[in-house]
Amino acid sequence: xxxxxxxxxxxxxxxxxxxxxxxxxxxxxxxxxxxxxxxxxxxxxxxxxxxxxxxxxxxxxxxxxxxxxxxxxxxxxxxxxxxxxxxxxxxxxxxxxxxxxxxxxxxxxxxxxxxxxxxxxxxxxxxxxxxxxxxxxxxxxxxxxxxxxxxxxxxxxxxxxxxxxxxxxxxxxxxxxxxxxxxxxxxxxxxxxxxxxxxxxxxxxxxxxxxxxxxxxxxxxxxxxxxxxxxxxxxxxxxxxxxxxxxxxxxxxxxxxxxxxxxxxxxxxxxxxxxxxxxxxxxxxxxxxxxxx
Numbered sequence: 001x002x003x004x005x006x007x008x009x010x011x012x013x014x015x016x017x018x019x020x021x022x023x024x025x026x027x028x029x030x031x032x033x034x035x036x037x038x039x040x041x042x043x044x045x046x047x048x049x050x051x052x053x054x055x056x057x058x059x060x061x062x063x064x065x066x067x068x069x070x071x072x073x074x075x076x077x078x079x080x081x082x083x084x085x086x087x088x089x090x091x092x093x094x095x096x097x098x099x100x101x102x103x104x105x106x107x108x109x110x111x112x113x114x115x116x117x118x119x120x121x122x123x124x125x126x127x128x129x130x131x132x133x134x135x136x137x138x139x140x141x142x143x144x145x146x147x148x149x150x151x152x153x154x155x156x157x158x159x160x161x162x163x164x165x166x167x168x169x170x171x172x173x174x175x176x177x178x179x180x181x182x183x184x185x186x187x188x189x190x191x192x193x194x195x196x197x198x199x200x201x202x203x204x205x206x207x208x209x210x211x212x213x214x215x216x217x218x219x220x221x222x223x224x225x226x227x228x229x230x231x232x233x234x235x236x237x238x239x240x241x242x243x244x245x246x247x248x249x250x251x252x253x254x255x256x257x258x259x260x261x262x263x264x265x266x267x268x269x270x271x272x273x274x275x276x277x278x279x280x281x282x283x284x285x286x287x288x289x290x291x292x293x
Contacts, residue, residue, distance in 0.1 A: 006079045010090065012056045014271040017278035018151050018182045019052040020045060024278075025178050026159035028285030029171045031292050035164035040111045043104055044159040050101035052151075055127040057094035059138070061087060062131040066139075067200060098124060111162045119158070126150050139202045143190070144183045152179015170232060177225040181277040187218045188258065188273050192266040215259050222251035222276075240287050247280040 023045045030036040064080045064087060079085045105120040130137050130146055137146045156175030161167055190197065190204040191214050198207045206214040226244045233241060254272045261269065 006084045007093075010057055010060055010079050010085075011053045015056070015185055015274050016049060016052060017274040018147070018185050019048040019155065021181070021277045021281040022151060022155035022175065022178045023048050023159045024281040024285050025174050026156045026171060027163065028281070028288040029160055029168065029174060030163040031285070032288040033164060033168070034292060035160075037111075037163040040108060040162040041159065043107050043111075044155070044162060047101060047104045047108070048155050050097060050104060051123055051127055054094060054098045054101055054124075055130055057090060057097060058128050059131040061090050061094060062128075062136065066202075098127065108162060112158070116158075119154075123150065123154065138204065141203050141205050141208050143186055144205050147182045147186050148176075148179035151182040152176060170229075173228045173231070177228050178277070178281070180221040180225040180228075181273075181280070184218050184221050185270060185273045185277070187214055187221075188266065188270045191215065191218075191258065192263070192270070215255065218258060219252070219255045222248065222255070236287075237291070240284075240291075243280065243283045243287060246283070247276060250276045250279065 023041065026044075027036060027041045030041070060078055060080060064078065080087050080090055102120065102124065105116070105123075109116050126137075126146060129135075130143065131139070137143055153172075153175045156178050157167055157172060160171045187206065190206040191211055194204070194206045194211060194214075197204050205217075226248060229244070233244060250272075254269055254276060257272075258266070258269055
């Protein structure tokens, strides 16, 4: 395996739609309300990607330290566990990536004010607290809540605010929609790894409640997420309705596959769930651009 491919695996690029979808969605609303500003939108996009990569790097490093990841696991290859890179190198790269993310975040202060600084600190803490520290969130059934907040509520609302200068209730609903879709990506990951996580005493919600409940929650999250935007569907032109309808079709198909696969066969569904989320955000944003003309 080449060095580039090793780091791509560490970054878990297939899950990056979880972070960028929120920025795209918020920017779409900014376009709809004639508030779009390309520079803060671009900075938010870069920060979101970097913050998720930091979280993914940290997750791999601390899962290795705790012995959660094993060689030959059913999920994607873990470079440190397999000996492709050293733990020390991964930690150094994680800290360096965090430094770059912080630098990008500081560039947003002129657009939103100094109160963004403590918010950025909280995001940085979350990136590590998800799998590190005395009470790692992902080991105590709180990973789903963390994803809802830091991949839904925070990026969607802040990205919109940094462009528009105010918070919007409809955009708030959209942040919950994106958050629930992001939670589904985590659910697929934990659904696949439930047996290994149980053995390692990693108490994800799938381990706590079981795969049957997790698959039901996965299905419900998609439908609730679309339903939360009911005020939008009512107010917008009828030709916009195929967008949520397409998402629900893709979502239901992916859920059906989730309930009929096991082990490594679940790996493609992780990317499919993230893809569904990204398709929804992109198509809705394109529609907003057309409407705003």
